Amino acid sequence: MSLSRRDFLRASALSAAATTLGIGSIFGNEAFAKAKIDEADFMQDSKGVQWHKSVCRFCGVGCGVMLGVKDGKPVGIRGDKENTVNSGLLCVKAFYLHQMITAKNRLLYPMIRKNGKLTRATWEEALDLVASKFSEIRDKYGPDALAFYGSGQAETEETYVANKLFKGHIGTNNVEGNPRLCMASAVGGYTTTFGADEPIGTYDDIEKCDLFFIVGSNTAEAHPVLYDRIARRKRQNPNVKIVIVDPRKTPTNKIADLHLQVIPGYDLAIIHAIAKLIIDNGYTDEQFIKDSVNFSDGKNPITYEDYKKFLEKYTPEYAAKQCGVNADDIVKAAKLFGETPRVMTMWCMGVNQRVAGVFLNNLIHNLHLLTGKLGKDGCDSFSLTGQPNACGGVREGGGLCHLLPGHRVVANEQHRKEIAELWNVPAEKIQPKPGKHTVAMFDALGKGEIKGIYILCTNPAQSIPNLNKYLKGMSDAFMVVAESFHPTETSQVADVVLPAAFWGEKEGVYGCTERRSQHMAQALKPSGEARWDGFILADIAKRMGYGNNFEHFTSVEAVWTEYIKSTKGKDMDLTGATFARLKKVRGLRWPVPSEDHPGTTHRFTDGDPYFPKDKAAGKRMYFYTKPDGRATIFARPDKGPEEPTSAEYPIALTTGRIMEQWHTMTMTGQVPELVRAAPNPYVEINPEDAKEWGVKTRDKVRMVTKRGSLIVEAKVVDRPRKGTIFVPWHWPESLTNILTIDAVDPGSKEPEYKVAACRVEKA
Amino acid sequence: MKKFYLALLIIIAAVVVSYGFIGAQQSQGDKHPDVDWTLSCQECHSEMTPEVYKDWELSKHGDVDFGCYICHGDGQEVFYPKGTDERCGGCHAAQLVEFEKTKFNSCYDCHNGHTLKFHNE
Known part of the structure; x- marks a missing residue:
């Protein structure tokens, strides 16, 4: 040189x-x-x-x-x-967002299937076809032969337009979205325990918290920026403790003080045991319980004493045996929970994607209600969210088959009347019976009960569990896919593919985990012939004869302005979050009932604009979404997984994400740098199991469940516990969901992606 | 003549002292060697360049598993032998520096690219 x-x-x-x-x-x-x-x-x-x-x-x-x-x-x-x-x-995914706008697989023009092949079409042709086919199905088979399947990545305004079209005008409640697959159990937990969905606290609590109790969440990989905030809190305050309950050692373990490495599907007993120890050791906040808590066995009210009796069998030893951990560690966890003044519990898919998902959510809330560690700085029972607008668009916007906008439900007559009035339709147009939830919806496609479906911004042909059972139905039905990218597993089998404007090419609002709604600017013109999803749906509505109620949707702001009317006076009031205001600020956390209101950091307590001081009469918290202002502690049974391991299928299979990839790789799979991080599909195998099976890293192994089999590379690593394998589900060339089970939580209807029984063979 | 030897001595000293600072980057060339691309960066570099790998692993990037690709590209389609300030600024917007207002020209003037520590640490 x-x-x-x-x-x-x-x-x-x-x-x-x-x-x-x-x-x-x-x-x-x-x-x-x-x-x-x-x-x-x-x-x-x-x-x-x-x-x-x-x-x-x-x-x-x-x-x-x-x-x-x-x-x-x-x-x-x-x-x-x-x-x-x-x-x-x-984090690493966001770093490449701008590259995804111009990715090679951007869908630039509409396509219609002709003679078995997707062929370029004009917008007029495509929209005419969709509207005429949907009208024909509606007229011939009734509105419930149609369905909409949306996304927690769609903007709130997009979901709102779809909801209005399908529930309010076509007249079917077959409106679902992929948050059913990730957040429905959290919704079920919040609504049953507190009477209303979404967390009580905010991220502000992180910097004031002294114990993070993390259950079924690999925060370091799934929510890296939040992990950074937690890690910084611990770094700056060495007394801060972190307890993890998870079947895997994950990168989150780097900051853990205690890890309860449970058998997949068997962690309910641990939470019950911690509750029992909290009571036995006097860690409860008896005044809070007296003021603000009811008890229930799930069907009937019970007393505090009944609940204590229910907990009697959940000794640390019993729970340890059930869950495959040390009893001493359960005692340590309970002591930390009980003695640390400020505690946040955080959880994600490991809790939600379970047939006992709602129960487990309830049990987590129980701990915070017993100790009163709720509604104050540094304390919350805080569900982490997987998608950017699952909370804002689908949970708040009412984009599931039982919901209506503004935390309303279709089963409530008053709610139907209020929304029908907003939508300018007769109240009887909205059906009182919930539509088909996601798994039932795709089952109905296969059975021919649903004949036409509109899929927006999601990829069910890769993400639905037990895929082999549902793929044919998707091919057979008249399927419209509105997407920014092509091909995806779903767009490839669609009858019509509509190019949607991507992030940066459209404005709109996302609502994140902490009840914060934030505006996204349109910075670019849509690529090719792509259009905003809301306009596409409104054009279909006009072609189906519903034009009067969609003509005023000439801008995204017009849709948002109509939507926030539905929230006025509700627990999730967004009246003060006007479009103009959201453009200027970095989001607002509801309830925000007026334009001069700053937003709310803790609900159901002083500072919440809807906190009824008169009814509360001196009580620190009043859950005004419950008839008597009291949240519920549930005595739920410690239900195990739908498919326990057996002699034939002795290994527990669990699925999940890696940091560098997102869902089905439609976006992140286009970024060479992110692909380089993990170039091939793989399965994590515990070293002891690998030794027993004679498997080394990079050997090919076959995983077999009752539903199918898949061959991938082995990665021998001390992460999953012995007897458990972990498979990331991202790669389209290796469809992990062929293996997963489609059993759902009976309350939330969320599938149990996190536990299935399998066997592993060297391929 | 003395001046010539002094200049030569300075140049030799420059090579010895600064090789790790500047030369290591310059000697890499513009293309990543053709390797087994079915491997991730870390899988290969943990064996091929263990010292660099160790520096990265113990850094804040390593702590959160933000891999080589963040600064260097995937090596195959995109390759940056030396990281660029623009790439640093993408994630670390709060630390973006207007260098024209400083005595420095690059993030790397102060930070080691792998340990991420300051050069004087």
């Missing part, structure tokens, strides 16, 4: 300067670039790049991002340092 004296001197000077100055001289001065946005929703830097304020397209954390655009093209991505969710930090 050659090096000039000039280079040498420069290098030396730089080294010296770095050594002498360190970073101290830089922090706090004007050198750090500003990203403040006051009035406009973008700012321009010195290189002519316009940075548009938005929200990350991936998980439910809701990180603020800035999309850089120059000459009409996406040129970069930055974390939004003004956004308090992430303070400028991004």
Whole structure:
């Protein structure tokens, strides 16, 4: 190599300067670039790049991002340092968001299946076909022969338009979305325990919490920015403790003080045992229980004493035997929970994707109700969300078969009347009976009961459990797929494929885990002939004869403005979160009942605008979404998995995600860097099992369940507990959901992706 | 003549002292060697460049498993032998620096690319 004296001197000077100055001289001065946005929703830097304020397209954390655009093209991505969710930090997926806008697999024009092949069509042809075919099915077989299947990645406005079309005009409640597959059990838990969906606290509690109790969540990989906040809290406060309950050792274990590595599907007894120890050791908040808690066995009210009797069998030893952990560790966990003043429990798919998902959610809430560690700084029973708008669009927007917008349900006559009035339709147009939940919906497709389906922004031909059972139904029915990308496993078997504008090419609102609704700017024109999903749906509505009630949807703002009317006076009041206001701020956390209201950090207590001080009469919390203001502690049985291991299928199979990939890889699979992180499908095998089976890393192994088999590479690693394998479900060339079971929680109807019985053979 | 030897001595010292600082990056070339692309970066580099791997593993990036690809690309379709400031700024927006207002030209003037620590740490 050659090096000039000039280079040498420069290098030396730089080294010296770095050594002498360190970073101290830089922090706090004007050198750090500003990203403040006051009035406009973008700012321009010195290189002519316009940075548009938005929200990350991936998980439910809701990180603020800035999309850089120059000459009409996406040129970069930055974390939004003004956004308090992430303070400028991004994870690896968000880092490549701008590249996905121009990915090779972007769908640029409509396609119609002709003679078995998807062929380019005009918008007129495609929309005419969809509207005429849907009208024909509606007229011939009735409205319930049609269905809509949406997404927790769709904007709230998109889900709202679809809901209005299908439930309010076509007249079917067959409206579902993929949050059924990830969050439905959390909804069931919150609504049964507290009378209303979604968490009581916010992310602000993280920086005040002293014990994080993490159940069934690999936060480090699934929610990296939130993990960073938790890890920072612990780093800055070494007394902060972290307890994990999970069948795997995951990267989250790096910050754990205690890990209860349970047998998949058998953790309910642990939570009961902790509840018993909390009571036995006097860790309860008796005044809080007296003021704000009821007890139930799930069918009838019971007394506190009945509940204590119910818990008698859940000794640490009993739970340890059930769950495959040490009894001493359960005692330690209970002691930490009981003695630490400020506790947050966080959970995700490991709790929700279970046939006992709602029960387990209830049991987690029980711990916080027993100890009163709720509704105050640093405390919450806080469900983590998998998708960016599962909370905002689908849970709040009412995008499931039993819901209506604004935390309403179809079964409630008053709710139907209120929404029918908003939608300008007769109240009887909205059916009182819930439609078909997701698994039942795809089952009905196979049986020919549902003959036409509109799928928006999701990929069920890869994500539905027990796939082999449902793929034929998707091929046989008249299936419309509105997507930004093609091919996906689903778009390939569609009859009509409609190109949808992607993130950055449309504006709209996402609502994240902590009840925060945030505006995303449109920074670019849609690629090719792509259009905003809301306009596509409104055009179909017009063609089906419902034009009057959709004609005013000439902008995204028009839809949002109509939607927030449905929230007025509700527990999730967004009346004060007008479009204009959301454009300026970094989101608002509901209830936010007026434009001068700052939003709410803790619900059901002082500071919540709907907290009824008169009814509360001095009580710290009043759950005004319950008839008597009291939340419910449930004595639920410690139900195990639907498919326990057996002599024929002795291994527990559990599925999940890796940090670098998102769902079915439609987006992240286009980024070479992310693909490089884990180039091939694989299964994690415990070293002891691998030794027994004679398997080494990179050997091919066959996994067999009652439903199908799959061959992938082995990765021998001390992560899953012995007797358990873990398979990420991302790769389309290796459909993990051929193996999973389609049994659902009887309450939430969420499938049990997290536990199936299998056997493993060297292939 | 003395001046010539002094200059030569400075150049030799430059090579010895600064090789790790500048030369290591320059000697990589613009293309990643053709390797077994079915492996992840870490699988290969943990064996091929164990010291660099160790530096990364003990860094904050390693702690959260943000892999080599974040700064260097996938190696096959995209390859950055040396990380770029723009890439740092994507994730670390709160630490973005307007270098024209400082004595520095790059994030790497202060930070080691693998340990991420300051050079004087």
